[in-house]
Amino acid sequence: MRIPVVDSRGVALMPCTPAKARQLFKSGNARPKRNRLGIFFVQLCYEQEPDNQPLVVGIDPGATFEGFSVVGTRDTVLNLMVEAPTHVKDAMGTRRTMRRARRQRKWRRPKRFSNRLNRKKRIPPSTRSRWEAKARIVAHLKSTLPLTDVVVEDVQAATRNGKGGKWNLSFSPVQVGKEHLYRLLTGMGLQVYLKQGWETKHLREQYGLKKTKQKDKQSFDSHAVDSWVLAASVSGATTPTCQRLWYVLGAVLHRRQLHRLQASKGGERKPYGGTRSLGLKRGTLVHHATYGLCTVGGFDRKKQTMSLHAYRTNKRLTQRAKPAACNVKTWVAWRSWLVPSK
Template sequence: MHILVLDKRKKPLMPCHPARARELLREGRARVHRIVPFTIRLVDRLQADSVLQPLRLKLDPGSKTTGLALAREKETVDPTTGEVLRTLTILMLLELKHRGHAIRDALTSRSALRRRRRGNLRYRPARFDNRTKPEGWLAPSLQHRVDTTLAWVKRLMRWAPVTALSQELVRFDMQQMQNPEISGTEYQQGTLAGYEVREYLLEKWGRECVYCRAQHTPLEIDHIHPRSKGGSDRVNNLTVSCHDCNQRKGNRPLEQFLAKAPERAEKILKQAKARLNDAAAVNSTRWTLFQRLKATGLDVEVASGGRTKWNRIRLGLPKAHCIDAACVGHLDAIKNWQQPVLSIKATGRGSYQRTRLTKYGFPRGVLTRSKSAFGFQTGDMVKAVVTRGKKAGAWLGRVAIRVSGSFNIQTATGLVQGIHHRFCTLIQRADGYSYSWTKIASTQGDAGLGRSQTAALSLPGLNPGVSRATG
């Protein structure tokens, strides 16, 4: 993983190799600016005196985890075909874990407690709801996802000379998927288009065989109404099934194949006409994030999730949020992806509550007004070197303070309780996130794609599904 570098006026320079960073620190030409992610600041150089290469920051927004990849891109022209080839060299991989579920649960609990206090415990006259939501309003749990992702994009733009952005804008290319339902089969014939349809069907049908409910097995695309009897290639006429069920069904209509289970057949027909609402909800936040990214003024490349998966499987890369981010958009080759991943978890900055609550919503006890004790604050990254006692050893992690001076430290391996404050040394102030290092799993491939789906990978690559927008 490369080291972020700033000039003496805190302007971003090109990231360097860890060995080069150690050399600069040893020679006294640099100072430690930040611990996580590790950033150094040069004391003898300005940005105007340096040569900067184009860096691209790629994003794969998710409901729980957003993948980010900072990469140096190089474009070359194939002398035989004249096609522009893009090669990415990964400099940093990050995974941002959101706390939207915690926000949702907190708001739900608060709403229930308020409703009980106002309705059941004391009478309050009814009133009409005269509050309206502004245009583009998102629920707090969804708005948090947009805000935290944009916050880290701006952080990385301050620490590295980012010149372009790439975002997976939609999970599925809905517009192009609806086109063959109306006009014809042009979209169905493309390799990338096939991945859009397959990924959409796997998500819609829960990645299991619709006939026998088999999971974790290769699935094949099946026509509900057979093509040999007039069935079309429309998405609402397609489903997924295991190989055995697909062979048993053959060219029989669904009603005939499930004659002994008419309820099941009716449910499949009803689900085939239903839309994928979850994908639409996720896409709404991605569009909001897209508008915010355009406001940065950088060139924004957007692509669909089908192309991301196509790139990842074509290059033989394992499944991970950060790897998906690296595979967003136009990509022909990728280097240096086998490196540690910085896992960032949104923890918040504390609570405004002045008391604890009972299960009925009444106050219990009083919390301290000050958020700091003995120069430390909950969330600070500290290093504790305990010289004696049962807790003897060196501990590095996120601290939780107490006014008594006995702290808890959340390390990478677990929670260490009862560390006295005099053993603690501040490493980095709390910024609302906790950090840890992870490794990318070595397993490759995706469950749910049968041979009929993966066979298309050997065909030449196509370029639809990618567009650019300049803010």
């Protein structure tokens, strides 16, 4: 495993070994940090001119889980197993249902003077969130690693014959989403390579690697094996030098609502949602003397308390935490941890 390194200006340098990182910390020439993905990296206390080698990131898209691997010419830098955002479609359905219900009420606000989305090309929210999440992960990796190329398994959209040839080749959610992803990756200055599914299988056989059928298994051979062979096919690596895995899942922030969908006891509808709790952004990583490392959730305005959640499982630990008792660490858009090796 390699640890990302940046200098005092934030310029990404070549990653180092854990032993080198400990030596830098001990000498006082560096300090530990975490990026928005929650991945640990080293920031030097001085400027250094980069002398970087090519680093390739491989992406294995999936419906529920996805694989990301950063591979150099010889060493494996990073392996990620990421949970894909699947909550947007249901959230949009709920919002649509509530909007239709509000139209029957007398107190609804008047319509807008113009429809902002009328005659404008747009991508459905569920499709956009799923494919832009991949681009955001690559952008966060690029902030701490000198990435040069990206290899993506080109997912084929299900099509059927129609009058003009293919029926849904141009407006399938998969087709539209992957084209949007390729544009975003190209805009980052990365060279994009595409591989078909059968090519990924041949690459696994070429490197002598096997893939498990258990999709939710937190191991290298579930999804990271495909992303590794994709990256190695361009970087030139011959074998995975490290199979340790970071498990990453995004923080879900609930949109602010006028009130809860279901009335509480007594018919009262309390406010719900939002992104801040008593001055702290929800999802902020804090340390509590009783509950340890946890994240900030909702709050009670009357009692001036907030809820804390377990970092990995997101299980609520308490609803009575005081902001003064929480030592703020940082805010992360993704929760991640290193999967223990067997």
